Amino acid sequence: MPSRPYLRLFVFPALLCAILFGAALAAVLQYSLRTYIPGSLEAGGFTLDNLAALAKPLYARVFLETVWICFVTALCTLIVGYPLAYALVHARNAVLKSAILVIAITPLFLGEVVRTYSWIVVLGNNGFINSMLLKAGLINEPVQLMFTKIGVVTALVHVTLPVMVIMLAAALSHIDRDYERAAASLGAGPVRAFVTVTLPLSLPGIIAGVTTAFAWTFSAFATPQLIGGGRVNMVANLVYQLGFASFNFPFAASLSVAGLVLTLALLALMRVAAAPLEKIGTH
Amino acid sequence: MHRSWSRPILRFVGRLVVTAILAFILLPALVVTLAAFNDRAILSFPPASWSWRWFAKALAYQDFQDGFRNGVIVTACASSIALVAGGAFAIALDRYEFRLKRTLEMVLLSPLVVPHFTVGLGFLILASQLGLARGYGVIVVCHVVLVLPFVLRSVYISLRNLDPRLELAAASLGAPPGHVLVTVTLPLLIPGLVSGWLFAAILSFNEFTASLFVTAQRTQTLPVALYNYVREYADPSMAAISVIYIVITAVLLTCANAWLGLGKVLNVEHQR
Numbered sequence: 001m002p003s004r005p006y007l008r009l010f011v012f013p014a015l016l017c018a019i020l021f022g023a024a025l026a027a028v029l030q031y032s033l034r035t036y037i038p039g040s041l042e043a044g045g046f047t048l049d050n051l052a053a054l055a056k057p058l059y060a061r062v063f064l065e066t067v068w069i070c071f072v073t074a075l076c077t078l079i080v081g082y083p084l085a086y087a088l089v090h091a092r093n094a095v096l097k098s099a100i101l102v103i104a105i106t107p108l109f110l111g112e113v114v115r116t117y118s119w120i121v122v123l124g125n126n127g128f129i130n131s132m133l134l135k136a137g138l139i140n141e142p143v144q145l146m147f148t149k150i151g152v153v154t155a156l157v158h159v160t161l162p163v164m165v166i167m168l169a170a171a172l173s174h175i176d177r178d179y180e181r182a183a184a185s186l187g188a189g190p191v192r193a194f195v196t197v198t199l200p201l202s203l204p205g206i207i208a209g210v211t212t213a214f215a216w217t218f219s220a221f222a223t224p225q226l227i228g229g230g231r232v233n234m235v236a237n238l239v240y241q242l243g244f245a246s247f248n249f250p251f252a253a254s255l256s257v258a259g260l261v262l263t264l265a266l267l268a269l270m271r272v273a274a275a276p277l278e279k280i281g282t283h
Numbered sequence: 284m285h286r287s288w289s290r291p292i293l294r295f296v297g298r299l300v301v302t303a304i305l306a307f308i309l310l311p312a313l314v315v316t317l318a319a320f321n322d323r324a325i326l327s328f329p330p331a332s333w334s335w336r337w338f339a340k341a342l343a344y345q346d347f348q349d350g351f352r353n354g355v356i357v358t359a360c361a362s363s364i365a366l367v368a369g370g371a372f373a374i375a376l377d378r379y380e381f382r383l384k385r386t387l388e389m390v391l392l393s394p395l396v397v398p399h400f401t402v403g404l405g406f407l408i409l410a411s412q413l414g415l416a417r418g419y420g421v422i423v424v425c426h427v428v429l430v431l432p433f434v435l436r437s438v439y440i441s442l443r444n445l446d447p448r449l450e451l452a453a454a455s456l457g458a459p460p461g462h463v464l465v466t467v468t469l470p471l472l473i474p475g476l477v478s479g480w481l482f483a484a485i486l487s488f489n490e491f492t493a494s495l496f497v498t499a500q501r502t503q504t505l506p507v508a509l510y511n512y513v514r515e516y517a518d519p520s521m522a523a524i525s526v527i528y529i530v531i532t533a534v535l536l537t538c539a540n541a542w543l544g545l546g547k548v549l550n551v552e553h554q555r
Contacts, residue, residue: 006460007379011387013364014372014431018390021428024405025397031408080304087301101545102536103305106312109482109532111489113509114525118311120513121318121326121522128314131328161308190293212395219398221492222510236400236492243404243496253408256401267396 025260031253043250050254059238059255063262066218066234069149073156074213077164078206080157085168085205108162112222119155119227120146147229155223160213167212171205172198207274211267218263235259312529319522326519337523344520350508354488356419357504361426362484368427369434369483370476374468376435377442392432402429403496410497417499425497426487433486434479441475474543481539485532 032051035044053059084104091097107115122128123145130142145151175198183193221236228237235255242252314328319337321330341347369391375381376388394402406425407417415421449471453463469476491506498507513521539545 006464007375007381010371010375010379011381013368014375014391015387017368017424017428017431018387020409020424021390021394021402024402024409024425024428027408027412028401028405080307083297083300084304087297097546098537098540100301100305102533102540103308105545106529106533106536107308109485109489109536110525110528111506112491113506113513114489114528115311117509117513117521118315118525122311122314124326126326128310128317128328131326135328158308158311190290215396215398219400219492221400221495226510226513236398239400239404240495249404249408252404256398256404259398260401263396263398 028253028256028260031250032257034250034253036248036250038248050251051258053251054254054258062233062235062238063258065232066259067262067266069153069156069224069232069234070214070217073153073160073217074210076153076157077160077213078210081161081164081168081209082206084161085165085172088165088169089172104165105162107158112159112220115159116155116222116226119151119158119223123151123154123227146227147231149232152224152228152232155227156217156220159220159223160216163216164209164213167209168202168205171202171208175201203274207270211270214270215263215267218259315522315525315529318519319526321519321522337519338527340518341520341523341527344512346503346508346512347505347524350503350505353419353498353502354504354506357422357426358484358488360419360423361430361487362480364423365427365430365434365483365487366476366480369431369479370438370472373435373438373442376439391435394429395432399429399490399492400496403493406493407496417497417502419502421497422494422502422504425493426490429490429493430483430486433482437479437482438472438475441472445471478539478543478545481535485535 031043033046033048035047035049037044084100088097088100088104091100120127124130125142125144125146127145129145130139133139133143145154179197179201180193183197184190188196218234219236220234221240224232224234225237225240228234235258239252239255239259242248242255317328317330318326320333320335321327322332322334322336323330372387372391376384402425406421410417410421445468450463450467453467454460458466488504489506490504491510494504494507495510498504503511509521509524536545
């Protein structure tokens, strides 16, 4: 009997996918170094101008704004997601547990467009929130929620919440309940047991959740496009505008490469910063 | 002791917080449902009169019908290919040591963090450089790459939860490796394979950002058609489509949870 039966057969299809994906990324990288020929879909010779243009204040500002929005979104998602993940893992009633799980993950599968549209209906000037507040007499004219950062971040938190809950719940469910019981038996109250035992032990999940939420927010397009309405610009929107409004694919590619490098660098940085913390969590 | 009263209060506050978060998640779905049944074309809450007419209009809209058809074609191909490639690779990952194993795993999981617009732009440029027409092929390949990590993860977790003694028993009774795979391993993996395929299919059907880059007018998938509609029109047809989406997705996930135990597949439930 061969020691590794069917190994090639098992790996080949995945290898092919990896190669195609690599080729696509290489194509972006290659285009980012080409000259833009106005009015043509073809790119010209090799140049470094695109990369130099990235340093312009206009683009630097979009990058900064994007990173800021990603950071705020990831943090808010963590704050909203943690209690839900905790409830999901600790729920004793099976029906309640299933209900929390299905409600928590359904938004993940609705797609960005449907979710974003739903938020437009909630946040719009004659949308749900403003209608209710006006009817209740709490405000006299609609509060501007559309086309603001608050609106965009609210919808983005909704988008990244399911994946955060899944990652936190995975970490929480693998923590041995005996640790909490031990803390309680030694006289720690529920709050103290949580802060000194459960929270540190769930750090790997927190780190995984925050980094994924960050990357997903960076990737979001429909939400900033439709809810931001041109007043909240993220890298994704700029790439699309450059590609399909001015057909400047080389510069769109440069922005993509810069975005990719930035995402990977920030994710690596977060991992490094979290490494000492993560050691507390290993047991 | 202060603990005697702090516990019930904590429990009450905890329930309140969790209920508020669930309400936040459900709010857009509930509001969009109200909007879909509003008889008038302009939003108003609560609606003055009710009607089904936006559902009829949405279902009859040509772009949505074409988008649905294109989406089904792309999703069927992409999720099946991802199932085979991802499932097989998960088995190799779990069972074998081979060269570049970790590198290959990292590349295949990286679409989780690589922005979708980068992936879409990449496949668009690649297709045009290779002189390929913007047909279904490019969209399918792009979707396979994007959904593969989800299949990989769910099959891998099922493999980890599998009792290796069952395979050893079959092998020790003289079953050749291929026979063990087909009669023991694969049947035990069915929950992982089905949920991996289901995740891949739902995600592929809803994939938007990358699809926007690689689809053309003729091949646009449903999310792209919906996006174009939202940009041009403001009537509640879109709300009606959203309601259909939400209902189908919730039903699918509830069934999947009842039959397959999503908690175990997502690794958020731990058997001890």
